[in-house]
Amino acid sequence: MSRSMRPYLEYQADRVEAVLAAHRAPGRITGGTVGPRLIRFFLNPAPHIRLAAIKRLSEDLALAMRVPTLRIDRDTEGVVLEFANPNPRPVDFLPLLERVMPLPPATALLGLGDNNAPIMARLSSPEVAHILIAGTTGSGKSALLRTIAASLVLGHPPQAMRLLCLDPKGRTFAALAAMPHLSRPPVSAPEESAEVLRSLVRTMEARDRCNEHAPPIVLLIDELADLVMTGGQPVTEELTRLLQRGREAGIHVIAATQRPSAAILSGLMRANFPLRLVGRVVSSQDAQMAAGRGGTHAHLLEGRGDFLAISGGDATLRFQVAYIDAEELRRSSAKLTL
Ligand SMILES: Nc1ncnc2c1ncn2[C@@H]1O[C@H](COP(=O)(O)OP(=O)(O)OP(=O)(O)O)[C@@H](O)[C@H]1O
Ligand SMILES: [Mg+2]
Structure with a gap:
């Protein structure tokens, strides 16, 4: 927590305790976490106070704390009060990587x-895969x-992690060009990208044969x-095969697009990404399209870097991209390459 946040947090904790006391539902803030987007206070209510009584005070608490919304819930820490961090901060990648290494x-x-927990994705798990x-x-x-890409190359030796990077704009992966994890530099030309896909399908088939x-x-x-539009049907078919059968061969696809619309990406292709990571979209219709289901409020x-992780079940997980x-x-x- 930054030192300058302390007076704000103490002020807010005092407001909470004062409102609760005034409404005869006393309790104490015993701790909390400052996340990149949200602040969470842990509340220890007096033994005779019911959770429902505290929840009924959420509007009064929000008013006293001058926050737009206050969510009150229960978890293993006890009662949790959650509200927006007035200083949302970026999350630095390198210190976070250090925290989770190896x-x-x-x-x-x-x-x-x-909740300040690092969010990771294990590609070999069927819930992630692509x-x-x-x-x-x-x-x-x-x-x-x-x-x-950075976590894959900085977190794994080249013999345990191979990367192929396609990017028509040629910027996203440029910094990784010299890494030994890449057998070829990032590819931006459409014909060469199509060639990469073809050869990856061949690798998948060869791996399948020898398990x-x-x-x-x-x-x-x-x-x-862009890749699908310039590459047409062959690219769609090769990508779909990689998505359907890649995981068993240790091949994983991670792809970004503004709108995964049916006009461009086939239903079969879209259905074969078990995990979706959705950032801000402009409308609730776009949220539905991006998430593959309704009710995520991605708009x-x-x-x-404010993202939702959405997989099979109903649960979504909000996180700030490092x-x-x-x-x-x-x-x-x-x-690393020295
Ligand atoms: N996780 C993050 N933390 C802090 N700033 C970020 C983060 N992600 C993106 N930004 C800021 O937002 C800018 C745009 O991000 P980025 O280029 O990744 O967007 P994009 O979704 O790829 O957009 P486009 O569809 O136009 O390619 C970045 O240059 C950076 O300044
Ligand atoms: Mg981009």
Whole structure:
């Protein structure tokens, strides 16, 4: 926690205790966490006070604390009061990576949840396998791809992690060009991208024949819609095969696009990304399209790395993407290749 937050937190804790006391529902704030987007206070109510009585006071508490909304819930810490952090802060990638090292095999670091827990994705698990990243321009898709790529190369030795990077704009992965995890530099030309896909399908078939699945090969694609539109039917078919059968061969696809619309990405393709990471979108219709289901409220996200992780079940997990800029990544990978 930054030192300058302390007076604010103490003020808010005092407000909470004062409101509760005034309404004859006394309790004490015993601690809390300051997350990148949300602050959580742990409340220890007096023994005779019911949770429902505290929940009924949420509007009065929000008013006294001058926060737009206050969510009151119960978890293992007791009663939790959750409200917006007035100083939302970026999450630095390198210190967070250090905190979670050594990474488990085939695992990527994504960011930090609002309970301050690091959020990671284990590619070999069937609930992850392939990841579709969606969100409007500026939501932080390319930054998220770079974070994933950075964690894969900085967190795993080259013999345990192979990367293929496709990016028509040629910027997202440029800092990784010299890394030994890449057998070829990031590809931006459409014909060459199509060639990479074809040869990856051949690798998958060869691995299938001898029941091989190591080392993992991760295909990272920025601007998936561009790739599919310029590559046409063959690219769609090859991608779909990789998505349907890649996992058993240790091949994983992580792709970003602004809108995973049916007009561009086939239903079969979209259905084969078990995990979706959704950043800010502009409308609730776009939220539905990006998440593959309703009710996620992705249009209310803040942008710049504010993301939801959405997989099979109903639960969504909100997190702030850890950030590393291209220059910082180039420097850290140069250190590694020395
Ligand atoms: N996790 C983050 N933390 C802090 N700032 C971020 C984060 N992600 C993105 N940003 C900021 O937002 C800008 C836009 O991010 P990015 O280029 O990743 O967006 P995008 O979704 O790829 O947009 P486009 O669809 O236009 O390619 C970045 O240059 C950076 O300044
Ligand atoms: Mg981008």
